[in-house]
Amino acid sequence: MPRLPVRTRTLPHKYEITIGRGTLRDVGQVARDCLGERSQRLALISNRKVFSLYGRTVMEVLQAQNFSVSSWLIDEGESQKSLRTLASALQFLTDTGLQRSDGVVALGGGVVGDLAGFAAAVYLRGVPLIQVPTTLLAQVDSSVGGKTGVNLAAGKNLVGSFHQPQAVVVDLETLTTLPKRELTAGLCECVKQGAVGSRKLFKQTNDFLLESRSPANLTSPQLEQLIAAHCAFKAAIVSGDERESLVRTDRRSRKILNFGHTIAHALETVTSYRKFRHGEAVGHGMLVAAELSKNLGLLAQSELELLREAIERCGPLPFAGDLDEGELIKAIAHDKKRAAGRLQWILLERIGRPRILDGGDVSPALLRRSLRAAFKKRK
Numbered sequence: 001m002p003r004l005p006v007r008t009r010t011l012p013h014k015y016e017i018t019i020g021r022g023t024l025r026d027v028g029q030v031a032r033d034c035l036g037e038r039s040q041r042l043a044l045i046s047n048r049k050v051f052s053l054y055g056r057t058v059m060e061v062l063q064a065q066n067f068s069v070s071s072w073l074i075d076e077g078e079s080q081k082s083l084r085t086l087a088s089a090l091q092f093l094t095d096t097g098l099q100r101s102d103g104v105v106a107l108g109g110g111v112v113g114d115l116a117g118f119a120a121a122v123y124l125r126g127v128p129l130i131q132v133p134t135t136l137l138a139q140v141d142s143s144v145g146g147k148t149g150v151n152l153a154a155g156k157n158l159v160g161s162f163h164q165p166q167a168v169v170v171d172l173e174t175l176t177t178l179p180k181r182e183l184t185a186g187l188c189e190c191v192k193q194g195a196v197g198s199r200k201l202f203k204q205t206n207d208f209l210l211e212s213r214s215p216a217n218l219t220s221p222q223l224e225q226l227i228a229a230h231c232a233f234k235a236a237i238v239s240g241d242e243r244e245s246l247v248r249t250d251r252r253s254r255k256i257l258n259f260g261h262t263i264a265h266a267l268e269t270v271t272s273y274r275k276f277r278h279g280e281a282v283g284h285g286m287l288v289a290a291e292l293s294k295n296l297g298l299l300a301q302s303e304l305e306l307l308r309e310a311i312e313r314c315g316p317l318p319f320a321g322d323l324d325e326g327e328l329i330k331a332i333a334h335d336k337k338r339a340a341g342r343l344q345w346i347l348l349e350r351i352g353r354p355r356i357l358d359g360g361d362v363s364p365a366l367l368r369r370s371l372r373a374a375f376k377k378r379k
């Protein structure tokens, strides 16, 4: 079972990502190892659906380590990443009498992880957090890296904090109950990490997609290696740029992880988060960014095709060609305002070689052309 040590600036020691099949049963031992004997209470935050599937197992193994465990469950959906839910989460932590030596366990997808992580970050100015991600997206992306937060009416993730977990436990078995679209979404984020990470990671991801076909073969022995490779990549980028420095534009800046995300956020906004799963929107967003890269003379057509094929292998994406281009461009401009007038495009020079383009250079006409080409219906 791979155990991946991760170095951070904020924790005095490395933390570990445990990856394997059936690792939910190890959560108790992991929690005891990283919190120590002084720790008495754990506050488990999950959602109803995930808790009904895996809550009992996790509660049992935590109790077996003599933790007094209380649970609190949120409803489904992105709308739960709100200040209102945060206030309830903090009330829950107060009610359990959680001390600074105790901990929060986040059991669920990225929504649970971001909300519970943020509650852990701000309660008593920070209590230990253990992430137990149960979606592929959360396993390869959101649970690693320490970004936590909630949304405001004005936009996603506008309030948040960097709070590194003390441990992450990834159980591949939990993916067997994941709806197909959620798998597609997670696989799109894997393709993204490969596209900006290295040709090796891209190839490993593509080989897995080729071999396992749609829907992805969750029993494949390659899956564990793939998830471990993605966690290692994400952890490496994060430890080199933990707080996403504003001024960095080099190829190892944390910003490269936002490849495809400018368009993805616009797609999510104009459809009020109803049409696309986040990772699906990233699938489209990467294609637009690749078309832009090609139109700017940076990326060869053959590289763009490699990326397109990999995205198609993740599974079907909801059609985006019927959306109003003007609205999308407006949503992109809004993002730009929030970033103090400078939109940084994450582009590609080739697979595995990102380029951060700082401001300017992308005209609305070029953007329109790229949107059209990316969203065109294909046979």
Ligand SMILES: NC(=O)c1ccc[n+]([C@@H]2O[C@H](COP(=O)([O-])OP(=O)(O)OC[C@H]3O[C@@H](n4cnc5c(N)ncnc54)[C@H](O)[C@@H]3O)[C@@H](O)[C@H]2O)c1
Pocket: 047, 049, 050, 053, 076, 077, 078, 081, 108, 109, 110, 111, 112, 114, 134, 135, 137, 138, 141, 142, 143, 144, 145, 146, 147, 148, 156, 157, 174, 175, 176, 177, 178, 179, 182, 185, 278, 279
């Ligand atoms: N913090 C970060 O660095 C970071 C990175 C990427 C994304 N995110 C955030 O992550 C969120 C998206 O996360 P997500 O895609 O995991 O969505 P999600 O948390 O909404 O989970 C998706 C759905 O899958 C269900 N589910 C979860 N695990 C399951 C399982 N094992 N079996 C069956 N159903 C299961 C959930 O109930 C939900 O309906 C967004 O809010 C995004 O902003 C954060």
Ligand SMILES: [Zn+2]
Pocket: 189, 261, 278, 282
């Ligand atoms: Zn994403």
